[in-house]
Amino acid sequence: MGAAAEPFLEVEGLEKVFRIRRRAGRLRRERVEVRAVDGLSFTVPRGEMVGFIGPNGAGKSTTVKMLTGILAPSGGRLRVAGLDPSRERVELTRRIGVVFGQRTTLWWDLPLRDSYRLMRRMYRIPAARYRENLDRCTELLDLGPLLTVPVRQLSLGQRMRADIAAALLHDPEVLYLDEPTIGLDVVSKSAVRRFLADLNSERSTTVLLTTHDLGDIEQLCERVLVIDHGRLMYDGALAGLHEVGESERVLVVDLARELPPISGLDGARTLRTEGPRQWLAFPASASAAPLVGRVAAEYPLVDLSVQEPAIEDVIARMYAGRTG
Amino acid sequence: MRLLLLYSTVLRGGFRRYATYRVATVAGVFTNTVFGFILAYTFQALWSERPRLGGYDEAQALTFVWIGQAMLATVALMGGGFEEEFQQRIRTGDVAVDLYRPIDLQLWWLASDLGRAGFHLLGRGVAPMAVGAFAFDLALPSEPSVWAAFAVSVLLAVLVSFAVRYLFALCAFWLLDSHGVSTLSTLLGVFFSGMLLPLTVFPGSFGEAVQQLPWAAMLQVPADVLLGAREGGDVVAGWGFQLGWAAVLFAVGRAVQALAVRRVVVQGG
Amino acid sequence: MVEAIRRRAAVFLWGVRAYGFIAGMWVRSTLAYRTSFLIMATGNLLTTFLDFVGIMIMFSHVETLGGFTLAEVAFLYGTSSTAFGLADLFLGTFDRIGTRIRDGTLDTLLVRPVPVLAQVAADRFALRRLGRVAQGGAVLVWSLLRLDIEWTAGRVLLTAAMLVSGGVIFGCVFVLGGAFQFWAQDASEVQNAFTYGGTTLLQYPPTLFARELVRGVVFVVPLAFVNWLPALRVLGREDPLGLPGWVDLASPAVALVCCALAGLAWRRGLRAYRSTGS
Numbered sequence: 001m002g003a004a005a006e007p008f009l010e011v012e013g014l015e016k017v018f019r020i021r022r023r024a025g026r027l028r029r030e031r032v033e034v035r036a037v038d039g040l041s042f043t044v045p046r047g048e049m050v051g052f053i054g055p056n057g058a059g060k061s062t063t064v065k066m067l068t069g070i071l072a073p074s075g076g077r078l079r080v081a082g083l084d085p086s087r088e089r090v091e092l093t094r095r096i097g098v099v100f101g102q103r104t105t106l107w108w109d110l111p112l113r114d115s116y117r118l119m120r121r122m123y124r125i126p127a128a129r130y131r132e133n134l135d136r137c138t139e140l141l142d143l144g145p146l147l148t149v150p151v152r153q154l155s156l157g158q159r160m161r162a163d164i165a166a167a168l169l170h171d172p173e174v175l176y177l178d179e180p181t182i183g184l185d186v187v188s189k190s191a192v193r194r195f196l197a198d199l200n201s202e203r204s205t206t207v208l209l210t211t212h213d214l215g216d217i218e219q220l221c222e223r224v225l226v227i228d229h230g231r232l233m234y235d236g237a238l239a240g241l242h243e244v245g246e247s248e249r250v251l252v253v254d255l256a257r258e259l260p261p262i263s264g265l266d267g268a269r270t271l272r273t274e275g276p277r278q279w280l281a282f283p284a285s286a287s288a289a290p291l292v293g294r295v296a297a298e299y300p301l302v303d304l305s306v307q308e309p310a311i312e313d314v315i316a317r318m319y320a321g322r323t324g
Numbered sequence: 325m326r327l328l329l330l331y332s333t334v335l336r337g338g339f340r341r342y343a344t345y346r347v348a349t350v351a352g353v354f355t356n357t358v359f360g361f362i363l364a365y366t367f368q369a370l371w372s373e374r375p376r377l378g379g380y381d382e383a384q385a386l387t388f389v390w391i392g393q394a395m396l397a398t399v400a401l402m403g404g405g406f407e408e409e410f411q412q413r414i415r416t417g418d419v420a421v422d423l424y425r426p427i428d429l430q431l432w433w434l435a436s437d438l439g440r441a442g443f444h445l446l447g448r449g450v451a452p453m454a455v456g457a458f459a460f461d462l463a464l465p466s467e468p469s470v471w472a473a474f475a476v477s478v479l480l481a482v483l484v485s486f487a488v489r490y491l492f493a494l495c496a497f498w499l500l501d502s503h504g505v506s507t508l509s510t511l512l513g514v515f516f517s518g519m520l521l522p523l524t525v526f527p528g529s530f531g532e533a534v535q536q537l538p539w540a541a542m543l544q545v546p547a548d549v550l551l552g553a554r555e556g557g558d559v560v561a562g563w564g565f566q567l568g569w570a571a572v573l574f575a576v577g578r579a580v581q582a583l584a585v586r587r588v589v590v591q592g593g
Numbered sequence: 594m595v596e597a598i599r600r601r602a603a604v605f606l607w608g609v610r611a612y613g614f615i616a617g618m619w620v621r622s623t624l625a626y627r628t629s630f631l632i633m634a635t636g637n638l639l640t641t642f643l644d645f646v647g648i649m650i651m652f653s654h655v656e657t658l659g660g661f662t663l664a665e666v667a668f669l670y671g672t673s674s675t676a677f678g679l680a681d682l683f684l685g686t687f688d689r690i691g692t693r694i695r696d697g698t699l700d701t702l703l704v705r706p707v708p709v710l711a712q713v714a715a716d717r718f719a720l721r722r723l724g725r726v727a728q729g730g731a732v733l734v735w736s737l738l739r740l741d742i743e744w745t746a747g748r749v750l751l752t753a754a755m756l757v758s759g760g761v762i763f764g765c766v767f768v769l770g771g772a773f774q775f776w777a778q779d780a781s782e783v784q785n786a787f788t789y790g791g792t793t794l795l796q797y798p799p800t801l802f803a804r805e806l807v808r809g810v811v812f813v814v815p816l817a818f819v820n821w822l823p824a825l826r827v828l829g830r831e832d833p834l835g836l837p838g839w840v841d842l843a844s845p846a847v848a849l850v851c852c853a854l855a856g857l858a859w860r861r862g863l864r865a866y867r868s869t870g871s
Contacts, residue, residue: 093705100697103698104701114622122706152416348781351782352782362797373654526650
């Protein structure tokens, strides 16, 4: 078990500076330096599943591009499975899997099965292992009926599942996922999450997950990295992030009839009411169960749901908590 | 009235959009100029052997070359107009969304393509023509009325070119390989428009026939107007020829589109 | 040193193999829609001939053009068109690199264990592009039947070498043009001046053109080595610049130099992309 403690992703003082030429005036152009990643350091041990979050433009995708060897860093040290991604990009490709979210790695005009066959030949996957992996992904991600369909005809959710399978055919040691559940319906979302959880526990694949959906993190990741302006703002458990930022979740309850705002529940306050529906805020670090129990005991409860706080809000509160 | 305003907005949008591709414009001018030189030298050799070939003297023949290069992008003989985007929307099925909009699909794309053509006439037409006039002795007219007649003829040429490209683009509803269709369209356009060789040089009844095809309306007719090979009543006849083809091809385009739409509705994309 | 060369060779061979199976997949998927493919292939083949019909029309008015007969021009046309067709068949989709940079799909190629050059080149491999090779070949054969050339072993070898090195030189122009787009993504049309423009230029005798232009394609952009110089030797004619005779045989060497330059430019371009990511 000694191997598990050894860092698998090592990032130390990582920097990426872009020089952009911007128009200043009618003809004049000026050069501007943008520090997209600015001294980022963290390590991830083998087999861990880490959430990687931050506002848009925080430097997440630039970091992932450097981790995958697409971009060369401007400074700092970077190791993935002991390799330097920029220098040893080709060697590294066999050991990593990448899902780009918005862009598919599949061939737009080819049937899904043909895309997978190409992957098999590119990664030189032994036939038996290929079949085993494909069968497994096909079953768990419900791809069976899609194998003969050209990729361009797949829906967003179908394509995301297809892309995840494509990234796993060669048994990568680490999987980078960029917004894997964005735009997916509830069913697809939970299927993807369940699949990733199994993957991590059964094959101990290291997973780095970029997302805007705190639900993904809550259900999958024990650890979150928050970055903003290219710097690491937080490294720890999601619950801790909630504490730092004192963020709140919202319990939406539908009562049998219109009632005055619910009050007197410890740790919860009513945000607003609208007919029989009421919104109750409670600390994100607390469990919803006791609150639900008490509401159900004291009020005629018909239906309920829990809203996660938006990542931007959590981060904004985190700043507020630090300075205030 | 509101619709007119909408289409004029689309038209201006088309103009502005191509105006932002500055590097592409410079690259295009460069390529047009290189082709202009290659063709001009071959025409020079041909006309020095056979002066008055096709009814042009050498200066007129060289002018024909540079008119062709100046108009190549405007009438989109080698593609590069709205059709790529249109075919993309057909392929992805986004066209179904367009069909539900309260606008006419054909007129919408026409407005956008007219805007593009307007920009290409200025951005990609003037520079090659200037280089050509600098390097060779050209026979450009000095009367403003001839230039005005030429301008009308260019506008009509764009209409015909649009209608032809619209038809080819609609093939994407049935054929998988839209790149193949574009290549086909380009090869036919370059040969039958007179870009390769003026249609008046084509021999015998074949020469007569090719001058009646729609592609003749895209380059041969406007070029003849500017070269003074068409004058007075012949200019009006030329316009009529262009307008006639534009009307026919627009109608055919609408009919084919109706068929294609039925197919989309039935198959659901 | 030896080890480095062996590694390079292994990467190259792997790239060629990968090109093969990616292209093969595209061919198979095209053939799945046989009717569509057949219509396109025939249509393209027939319409490419229109290009040569233009030259035949010219010769319906004159006996010679720049001192060359129709059969001789057809020989130039056939060699230029075949060489260009080969390059277009194998590397014709290279001009899409700018689009790939703009929409970010180039990134997906960088995380696969196959040389990016091979992936870009094999993408959308279209068998219908064989039409141009077939047309060029047909014109070439037609010209050989009409030309009165004494076919020595040397001339046969020279012609074969000309077609192969010509294809390679044009291929290098495609790669160079693609590499150029790493810096100027919208400039894909410049490439057309050298590819389509180049093949058009080489279809006509060099005697038609200004000496500066001929000098330019000998010394600056070495397109004259695609067919002009070796073809003039086969046809038994002097080149208009009066270059030494061994230059006519230099095409394979020029092609090799072009490969080195194109490879270098491509690596530079990819490196620039990987440091700017734009």
